[in-house]
């Protein structure tokens with residue numbers, strides 16, 4: 673089983689700062705981590721490899737420093753990690769991002785299963801996984817919480833929805849996006865950490881994946897950010913003082929005075 677996991681490097685913060693002049697996120701001075709949902713994807717890929725054999729390759733598109741984050745996945749047991757990095761990829765929206773990742777997956781070749789996280793904690797669109805599948809012409813299943821069965825021809829999974837879950841069968845190759853309920857990601861092993869230190873992370877440029885210049889980066893991005901801002905806090909929280917009885921009375925009075933009930 674040849675498995676690829678798409679992993680994004682994201683800022684390690686919930687406090688987003690925005691440059692009002694350029695309408696871009698301020699990334700300076702903010703440490704980076706692997707998108708948390710992608711860790712669950714890596715874990716699930718490793719579990720399938722342990723069951724059926726094969727290889728797990730991690731693929732990321734980002735600046736050269738993203739290579740360091742990828743070492744963490746090598747330490748977990750991934751066979752290899754590849755970084756797509758080129759000035760031509762800069763300014764990519766989700767369409768251009770998924771195009772580059774799909775081209776990378778095509779270059780890896782013979783892939784049976786692609787994993788993504790359900791969404792990235794910075795961009796938050798949840799579009800990239802399904803878009804990669806469309807570009808590769810393969811089926812996709814989103815919000816997967818359990819892999820029930822898998823063989824070299826098909827996969828049966830449970831996908832979460834608002835009312836519970838659906839059981840879905842898909843032929844391989846296929847792409848899955850996963851939720852955190854799927855597993856508990858393992859910690860890196862000592863052996864893995866030693867290997868991760870020295871392993872070479874290949875960097876593939878746009879030319880190396882035969883990417884069309886009109887479909888990458890800003891050129892390939894039909895969406896443009898007009899304005900980006902942090903929403904104003906419209907109401908403040910209120911903390912009631914006093915004994916528990918007094919606090920409850922104050923809360924009930926506040927609810928009644930606002931005619932909530």
Ligand SMILES: Cc1cc2nc3c(=O)[nH]c(=O)nc-3n(C[C@H](O)[C@H](O)[C@H](O)COP(=O)(O)OP(=O)(O)OC[C@H]3O[C@@H](n4cnc5c(N)ncnc54)[C@H](O)[C@@H]3O)c2cc1C
Pocket residue numbers: 678679680681707709710731732733734762763764765766767769770773787788789790791792793794795796797798799800801893895896897
């Ligand atoms: C007009 C425009 C310009 C932009 N310019 C920039 C820019 O200059 N610099 C910049 O950093 N961002 C830029 N972005 C944001 C960038 O497009 C998104 O971060 C990116 O497309 C991924 O979308 P997302 O974060 O919503 O991921 P989601 O769709 O929420 O991610 C779902 C899953 O897809 C996979 N995935 C997503 N992105 C990657 C990746 N890069 N590598 C590997 N796997 C991935 C992961 O498995 C992830 O869990 C721009 C966006 C727009 C709309």
